[in-house]
Amino acid sequence: MKVTLKQDVLLEAIKRGAFAALSDEAQTDSSTLSLIIKSVKIKAEKSKITFESATALVSSSYVLTTVDENTVKEEGDVMVAANELYEWVSRQGNCVVALVSKDLDEPETVNVGGATEAVTKAAIRKVGKLTLASKDSSKTGSKWSLDSYDSSQMPSVELGNLKTPLFVLPLEQLSDGIKNIGFVAMAKDSDHVFDTISFQHRDKNMYMVTTDSARCALWNLPNADGITLENSISSKQLETSGVKDSWKYNLLVPLKMLSDVCKLSSNAAPLEFYRDDAKNRIYLSQPGFLVRMATAGKEMTDKFPPLDLFLVKTYTDLCTVPKDVLASRLNTVSLVNKNAIMFDFETDQLTLYGISESGHSPCKANMSVGAVSEKFTKVWNVKHFLEILKAVNADNIKVLIPTVSKKTIKILNPSQPNVSYYAMSIERSKYNLEDPSANS
Amino acid sequence: MEMPSPVLIFGDKVLSQNNVNAAKKKYSQYVWNTVSATDDSPDLIRAIVGQGDFFSSDKVVLIQDIPNQKAVREFIIELVKLSSDKIKFVIWDSNGQINIDPKTKTFNKTWSEFISEIKKNKDHKIVNNGSEFTEKENNDCITFIKERFNKCKKNISHDNALLFSEIVGRNRGMIDSEISKLVLTCPSEVSKQFILDNAFPSSSDAILYKFGNVLDSCSYGDSLVMMRQFMDMGINENVLADIMVRKARWQLAAASYWSQGMSWNEVVSALMQMGKYPSSIWHKNSITPTEKRKSSETLKEVESRMEYMQKICGVKDWQIDKTKKTARAETVPMDFMAELTTKFLRDNIIAPNVNAYRESEMKIKLVDRCIKVYLFVLDKLKEIRYGINPQQDLQDMVAALTSKTMSTTPSLKA
Numbered sequence: 130m131k132v133t134l135k136q137d138v139l140l141e142a143i144k145r146g147a148f149a150a151l152s153d154e155a156q157t158d159s160s161t162l163s164l165i166i167k168s169v170k171i172k173a174e175k176s177k178i179t180f181e182s183a184t185a186l187v188s189s190s191y192v193l194t195t196v197d198e199n200t201v202k203e204e205g206d207v208m209v210a211a212n213e214l215y216e217w218v219s220r221q222g223n224c225v226v227a228l229v230s231k232d233l234d235e236p237e238t239v240n241v242g243g244a245t246e247a248v249t250k251a252a253i254r255k256v257g258k259l260t261l262a263s264k265d266s267s268k269t270g271s272k273w274s275l276d277s278y279d280s281s282q283m284p285s286v287e288l289g290n291l292k293t294p295l296f297v298l299p300l301e302q303l304s305d306g307i308k309n310i311g312f313v314a315m316a317k318d319s320d321h322v323f324d325t326i327s328f329q330h331r332d333k334n335m336y337m338v339t340t341d342s343a344r345c346a347l348w349n350l351p352n353a354d355g356i357t358l359e360n361s362i363s364s365k366q367l368e369t370s371g372v373k374d375s376w377k378y379n380l381l382v383p384l385k386m387l388s389d390v391c392k393l394s395s396n397a398a399p400l401e402f403y404r405d406d407a408k409n410r411i412y413l414s415q416p417g418f419l420v421r422m423a424t425a426g427k428e429m430t431d432k433f434p435p436l437d438l439f440l441v442k443t444y445t446d447l448c449t450v451p452k453d454v455l456a457s458r459l460n461t462v463s464l465v466n467k468n469a470i471m472f473d474f475e476t477d478q479l480t481l482y483g484i485s486e487s488g489h490s491p492c493k494a495n496m497s498v499g500a501v502s503e504k505f506t507k508v509w510n511v512k513h514f515l516e517i518l519k520a521v522n523a524d525n526i527k528v529l530i531p532t533v534s535k536k537t538i539k540i541l542n543p544s545q546p547n548v549s550y551y552a553m554s555i556e557r558s559k560y561n562l563e564d565p566s567a568n569s
Numbered sequence: 570m571e572m573p574s575p576v577l578i579f580g581d582k583v584l585s586q587n588n589v590n591a592a593k594k595k596y597s598q599y600v601w602n603t604v605s606a607t608d609d610s611p612d613l614i615r616a617i618v619g620q621g622d623f624f625s626s627d628k629v630v631l632i633q634d635i636p637n638q639k640a641v642r643e644f645i646i647e648l649v650k651l652s653s654d655k656i657k658f659v660i661w662d663s664n665g666q667i668n669i670d671p672k673t674k675t676f677n678k679t680w681s682e683f684i685s686e687i688k689k690n691k692d693h694k695i696v697n698n699g700s701e702f703t704e705k706e707n708n709d710c711i712t713f714i715k716e717r718f719n720k721c722k723k724n725i726s727h728d729n730a731l732l733f734s735e736i737v738g739r740n741r742g743m744i745d746s747e748i749s750k751l752v753l754t755c756p757s758e759v760s761k762q763f764i765l766d767n768a769f770p771s772s773s774d775a776i777l778y779k780f781g782n783v784l785d786s787c788s789y790g791d792s793l794v795m796m797r798q799f800m801d802m803g804i805n806e807n808v809l810a811d812i813m814v815r816k817a818r819w820q821l822a823a824a825s826y827w828s829q830g831m832s833w834n835e836v837v838s839a840l841m842q843m844g845k846y847p848s849s850i851w852h853k854n855s856i857t858p859t860e861k862r863k864s865s866e867t868l869k870e871v872e873s874r875m876e877y878m879q880k881i882c883g884v885k886d887w888q889i890d891k892t893k894k895t896a897r898a899e900t901v902p903m904d905f906m907a908e909l910t911t912k913f914l915r916d917n918i919i920a921p922n923v924n925a926y927r928e929s930e931m932k933i934k935l936v937d938r939c940i941k942v943y944l945f946v947l948d949k950l951k952e953i954r955y956g957i958n959p960q961q962d963l964q965d966m967v968a969a970l971t972s973k974t975m976s977t978t979p980s981l982k983a
Contacts, residue, residue, distance in 0.1 A: 342600055343620045434624035468616035486611040536621050553621030
């Protein structure tokens with residue numbers, strides 16, 4: 130193989146094609162196949178160069194069309210350590226990089242982590258060297274080489290029989306959604322349910338939903354296109370038959386991976402979402418760029434709340450609260466109790482109470498709010514409020530309460546109509562809800 | 570599937586962790602929240618317990634790291650009482666605070682009150698995984714081992730279960746995890762050889778069984794491989810050298826008994842009697858072995874031993890130096906070790922030379938060989954303690970012990 134590419138083009142291609150190999154999961158892998166998992170396969174053909182990598186959870190593929198200075202002088206393929214290649218290319222600056230492979234006379238078996246030669250499946254074959262050479266406008270540069278392994282051991286990433294996407298989303302809206310509601314999801318969930326973003330569809334509207342089971346955030350995607358995902362379960366179905374086979378209408382995409390893919394994708398084209406129902410795999414696709422990822426087991430998807438739980442419930446306005454003042458008061462009262470604080474809305478005031486079992490004296494703070502529609506007292510998680518306040522870019526937040534079963538609260542951002550936040554109250558606390566003044 | 574609550578899990582750490590993992594799998598429809606009663610504030614724990622849930626209203630709160638503090642115990646009991654039926658509690662004593670007194674077989678007052686409060690809840694469940702088996706609970710340990718093997722459809726005899734416990738130790742968690750590993754490859758009837766080959770040794774006695782077994786095979790190569798394996802595992806050279814000295818001493822004792830005219834079966838019993846205290850009881854031919862054991866049991870305490878020496882043996886008070894500790898005499902821990910020692914001498918040393926010497930000459934030659942080997946390994950033990958190349962010294966010891974020659978071993982010549 131012999132190719133020459135501009136440094137910035139090559140770097141972008143490695144970032145996308147070696148997305149799986151550069152992930153934390155791959156870089157910390159210590160299995161006998163770790164050399165393959167940490168490697169990127171580069172296949173050069175006359176008109177295109179394909180970059181591919183794969184781990185157990187994610188695979189990625191990027192096809193670069195050869196034009197101008199990016200040329201293939203000799204076809205072939207190599208498989209080299211992705212991180213080393215990425216680090217070397219990223220240090221080159223504005224220049225042209227040549228990748229030239231040379232085969233060994235006799236392939237060598239590489240044993241990793243004590244694997245014996247008898248374990249033939251785990252044996253990785255070193256087949257050659259890939260020479261990397263850079264040259265800038267001054268005709269100088271650097272030269273390095275990397276071991277090249279047998280690329281036939283790397284599985285290919287293809288859409289296969291999947292022809293119709295579940296939906297197509299404009300990248301800008303998707304990125305905005307992740308920014309506005311991503312913080313609500315858990316950082317890590319052992320079942321891989323609450324560390325995902327759920328995509329659900331109701332009455333021709335696509336929604337992104339995140340939750341950690343105690344709070345929830347909804348992001349409406351008005352410009353979603355080509356929706357073939359099944360309509361989400363209705364509240365009537367929810368009441369009568371409960372939730373079954375929720376995986377059909379609920380696409381759970383790992384949040385961190387989706388966020389990374391969005392950053393790597395081009396704003397010029399929308400992102401297409403596919404699902405292989407039999408293998409329970411999700412595909413995200415843009416022209417030339419394809420990522421395949423594993424998702425939560427079908428039976429675990431039932432744990433994720435259906436969209437109708439939020440859309441059907443009616444809420445009425447409670448009041449408008451100045452964002453910065455509320456954040457300041459919450460920070461003060463949370464000195465006493467970092468977890469649960471009582472909110473008492475009355476007339477045109479919000480009073481916050483903090484009591485603790487750790488020996489601190491009770492703390493109280495109040496603030497003026499817009500006219501309160503009805504007296505409302507509940508205990509809420511401090512973190513839930515503070516994080517929402519941080520995400521809201523307006524001066525005020527709008528607080529709504531449900532007309533029945535007043536265990537939740539809805540918070541709206543007046544300058545961003547696509548987003549809504551929900552939080553569940555804390556029950557069985559030590560606070561005296563009947564007589565709030567007794568808490569101070 | 571409805572889950573019992575509250576569930577209190579205590580005892581062996583590994584088994585308790587297995588219980589928790591199994592419960593998480595069995596009741597996966599619940600949302601599990603884990604809190605630490607030591608590191609997390611009561612405010613946080615109460616908030617997690619009371620936090621409403623959007624969809625899956627059933628949740629489990631796993632409280633672990635329970636400290637030995639009255640306030641925390643009271644807090645947990647109150648939390649469990651006040652919470653709704655929708656919230657399940659698993660209280661795991663992961664720090665091992667709840668212990669059963671081995672003498673009274675009961676909990677101390679503090680924890681028995683806590684447990685009785687937990688028991689007041691209708692759907693409670695108490696999971697006691699027990700603690701490490703004591704020497705007195707040898708039979709319980711063997712029953713536990715047999716049951717665990719039987720659960721995996723494997724049989725193990727009483728003697729082999731005893732050998733297994735000697736090698737692996739008496740810790741329930743270690744036994745359980747070792748059996749889980751061994752049943753993957755062991756035959757339906759677990760043999761002694763399989764245990765010796767595969768069970769992971771947890772003490773110097775256990776290493777003695779495994780290493781001694783290989784030395785008795787007379788294979789210099791296999792013995793060296795095992796020696797290096799133990800050294801790679803971090804076993805000190807002195808431990809291995811001590812084991813080889815003990816092996817040489819037993820061989821010398823066996824050779825000495827045989828040269829005095831004992832049959833090989835009698836040599837085995839004589840080796841097992843070796844080091845039993847007091848000799849005036851153990852060497853008395855007029856009483857049965859059971860009577861010998863019962864009589865010696867009463868002399869385990871220092872005071873009763875002094876009384877026995879003065880009143881029965883006629884030793885004067887001034888003749889006993891009470892400031893010195895009595896060193897434990899050399900004993901062969903298990904029957905099969907004595908059998909292996911005699912088998913080694915009979916099959917590997919005497920049999921190859923049976924045509925070279927008459928029996929009377931053989932007896933002298935055998936004792937002579939065993940004395941030389943014993944003195945050689947003893948010298949090497951000293952060199953290991955103060956020397957600079959312990960690995961070479963260990964190799965020489967292995968060479969001496971595995972040599973089949975009757976006269977002098979190659980190492981001894983060198």
